[in-house]
Amino acid sequence: MTVGARDKNWRYRLAAERGALAAAVIFTIMFTVYGAAQPTGLSSDVVNTAANKGALLALVAMAQTVPVLTGGLDLSVGMIFMLTNCLASVIVTGSPAMTILGIAGVLAAGLACGLANGLIVVYGRLQPLIATLATSAIYFGIALALRPQPGGDVNGDFADLMTRSTYGVPSSVVLIVGAVVLIWMPYRNSTLGRAAYAVGSSEQAAYMSGVPIARAKLCAYTLAGLFAAVGGLLLTCLTYSGEARAALGGDYTLNSIAALVIGGTSLFGGSGGVVGSVFGAFVMRTVGDLLVVFNINPVLQPLFVGVVLLFAVSLGSLRLLRVRNKLDLYR
Template identity: 50%
Template sequence: MIIRMLRAHMRPLTAWAVLALLIVYYLSIHPQGLSIGVLTAWSNQGTALALLAVGQTIVVLSRGIDLSIGPIMALTNCMASHLVNGSPVEVANGMILVIATGAACGLLNGLVIVIGRMQAIIATLATGTIFSGIALIVRPIPGGDISEGLSDFFSGDLGGLVPMSLIVILGAIAAWYPIRKSVLGRTIVAVGSSEAAAYASGLRVKRAKIGAYVLAGVFASLSGLFVGFQTLSGDPSIGLSYTLNSIAAVVIGGTALTGGAGSIAGSIAGALILRTIGNLLFFNDIEPLAQPLFEGLVLLVAVSFGAARLLRMTSRMEAFQ
């Protein structure tokens, strides 16, 4: 039984094992070594991407992809710089509006893909451009103001023991499992495994596909909020790199681009691996101008690995036809 479980979860477990090794190496070369401050800084740097990777994973599980997830994050981040400040009531209302905006963007994606019957990669590329344009209208240049109290809370630590951002990451994992066990979550996975079989079984395929994009939009808005808590401002230009990294995190975490099989926890490990590699490049005195080259190579390898898996699985399916 244990061996079977290990085999079933081999890819995400491998991602977490790689992450553990990278963290040990990172702490060994960090000037301050192991401390709550170092762990908090490390966790803060990876949380926004981890939240975004959760949203991307949900879409990929339904055999889709969301190239607008970074622009949604940027748009909600810019909105937060206008709305998430002032009195506690104003801050709460602002956060609700920001999250609702992310959900609305995801809903638009789902409707365009499902009702408009467009390819996901084309539809989300187009809507992502629209969201980026709106973000520039909302915040033409980086700036704004976000509640310092929330910033201190979410970017700090709990009792000097655990980074709050790490608790946020664990909360994202915990939030997914009730969704995964729900009718919507099971249908999302079933659609990713075989849309025809899901439809023949009487499952509400269209609702599940739309729901996957709505959930992705919600997690993108949470990511945008967290970036705001880190920077106390909004920036309309942050979306592109996050989109590419979210896809790489999904692949590194072991989620199949063919849909129907994957792990939220694995994708989070993938996101933290990417951020840890960035830190290692910095502390190993890699020239700042050369760092994007190494990061790009990591992205290329990750996405190529996912594409190769997709090609092999497609070839096998064709062989049985």
């Protein structure tokens, strides 16, 4: 590869990740201000607490991002997150062997929920918005059957492993990095991952090019269920219980959409990625932390989140207004 070709490749990559880089810069500034306002500074406990709170939304935002890349939307990710939380509070207990089986069961449940969404969207030919709105009600019913009242338990050693810091590095951050490296990156570079971007950019062009549209969408929704299930596991480890609460699932679903927009993923599909969504989620969580340290009424948090979200959407819209072809976004 020539030097010019390498430079062009790097320019393309930087352009493709522009939204993620912007979200990372915003988060860094906000978190630095938050740390400076803390009486104890950015101590290990402060960082760990912030990381644990942000990781929950980050995982749900990652779940939302994959279907959005195909031009869809998954309104059930919050309910899958809540369902797996309730399921984990039932089966991730007991001996180490039983705990491992329980973890596998929770992840399998998330995959099954995502697969069901994908089958309905692809072969049922329903709009993703309608299909996932219906399945979210089903998943909430199952969660409520598992946990009519908040309660349950989780293996203490596993919970400690998932929520502590080691040498100042929160386990939740390691979990996010692991999900990106072990799940997202192989998927992003696979045939189905590239197909998801192609479908989101132009489904008609993708079809004419022989892109496996059905498999790409099916894989995207299934992967969304897996990410949401990992988040449900983490929530169980943080709370040592499960709770079927409609408001909880709804809040995480809506906030996941906001996080991916802040992270630079287009709601029209075809551009973006989970890395930006992770930083977008941490931006949203840091807004709430800043309100606390500056003694601002937490009731005003939606106002500040809305301002940040509107700013992020406006920046993206200004660029889209000048684009006739989505490929221009990467020139």
